[in-house]
Amino acid sequence: MRFLDQTKLPAREEIVETSDYRIIAEAIKRLAIRGAPLIGIAAAYGVALAAFHCAEQNAKRINDCLEKVIATLAGTRPTAVNLFWALERQRAVVSRVGADSLPILRQSLVDEAIAIHREDAEMCEAIGKHGSEILPHAATILTHCNAGALATGGIGTALGVIRMAWEMKKLKHVYVDETRPLLQGSRLTAWELQQLDIPYTLLPDNAAAFLMQRGLVSAVVVGADRVAHNGDVANKVGTYGLAIAARHHRIPFYVAAPVSTIDFAITRGSEIPIEQRRSEELTEFNGVSVAPPGVEVYSPAFDVTPHDLITAMITNASVVWNPNAESMAVLKSKLAQASTGR
């Protein structure tokens, strides 16, 4: 597997090549690989790669070995549901194919990882199409964190919408929150937009409300790390404050996410586990201390935006306006029908 080490951007485009799932697990943990959909894809490849290193001789032991791999990958980050969803798909492959023939199992796991990867690219395209259609003309879009090609297997979710709107000549400008503490906006989204030649402006997260007050934002579009059954959304910390500010200014607030990000098993957002990040991410920069020693830090990686602040959920299947338990249930049964029909 080859992946771009995103911690090195924008200074260096460093590609890591590995066949060791532990390198992948560690890359997910330290955010070298990040973004809910991409974490799922990388974890799926991780299981497939591990099967090639699995030298056990009987089916039971091969199963145990792969279970250990899945547990390690599942333990990397707690919030994005795509990780668990992708690992569940690989676990289902192991049950279905069985471990009697290791070469067949290996190929099946590789095929499934590639399928997850391809499906994600298709979901991004569909999200981009649905989202760009509902944006106004000459749109000025504010986005937070990075929900672009770097975070997915395709053109991105929120950035997929932005990119398609740009291609349709509906987009005027993008405003990018720098996204503290790890600066995914400054480092990653800015880098992607620059590659795409889409005009953008970078701002500190705390200037977003003032930008709205000045009438410069026609819509907010963000990604998601996990969506609950009632439409509540866990996404990069700062999303919730943006949603409140958007509501205050009567600006539409859109969440763009593939259906793989929806966790129908979770009733509401408050049940989503929220990862806490290390205090050093806030108190140090490149080893230079910017806070007194020993300071206590509150640094959740994500926050939860209640569904009633969300204008629409832009999924690959459809646009869910006013997401709530009812409208999300409609989406759920639509997905169940589609999967039965397949």
Added chain:
Amino acid sequence: MRFLDQTKLPAREEIVETSDYRIIAEAIKRLAIRGAPLIGIAAAYGVALAAFHCAEQNAKRINDCLEKVIATLAGTRPTAVNLFWALERQRAVVSRVGADSLPILRQSLVDEAIAIHREDAEMCEAIGKHGSEILPHAATILTHCNAGALATGGIGTALGVIRMAWEMKKLKHVYVDETRPLLQGSRLTAWELQQLDIPYTLLPDNAAAFLMQRGLVSAVVVGADRVAHNGDVANKVGTYGLAIAARHHRIPFYVAAPVSTIDFAITRGSEIPIEQRRSEELTEFNGVSVAPPGVEVYSPAFDVTPHDLITAMITNASVVWNPNAESMAVLKSKLAQASTGR
């Protein structure tokens, strides 16, 4: 004049000693001296020091020389009104005392600077007293930027309130926004609270809304750089977003400021000039680039919070509940009476 270079905190407590007003002007510009009240105090001392270096022989030339000094100091930063207010007081001293006797003028300017400094310390005490009285018991206070001893001539405005509440055993905990881009929360407020042994937690600005959602904030207390006649407040960028989030969660939002920060000549907040900061403050850290080269940046130093989001304005004269053009006019006439009575 001796001042602490605040850009070096928290790593080093570096004192600068100077009798050159240009060093003071430059220190204000680069935020080595910062905080609306402190800028005013420093500028007043700057004019006094300049008079000692003024070697002109006649009153007209001395006047011209001091006018040049005042213009230089006034040109350092545009938003905080205390700067212009303090310079106006020194200008009034020059008119009143005249420049016929340079020794008398020098002493008068020094006396006025000391008076401005002392009055500010008294105003902080009064603000602290008024503010701590209205806080609930076991208060958990969220603050933004630094409105402490470092920003004033006394115990601070917002931090003065916090400090007095702590002494009255009404305070449980302080939450400190790191305050991008220049990290006045991490570097300065955290440093002050540590010195005072007041328990606090640091957070990224964009986590404040989530903290409120979790019920951890009983009130927000911030300072101000300029208050308009109608009660609109210019303060460090991010204040407006906090005020919206506080309103959304029905959390009281207090602005603590001396009356010297009120600009009755300005009708509403939209007329307050807002300083834009250099893009490098956002795109670089200690010379390391964290964004692609050439990126366009929106980095206002301040934002404007409309008065209707402010629960009360805590001034040294009184607490103005529901600040608006009428309630502020009452404060104005009260101040005019007090000044006539003096």
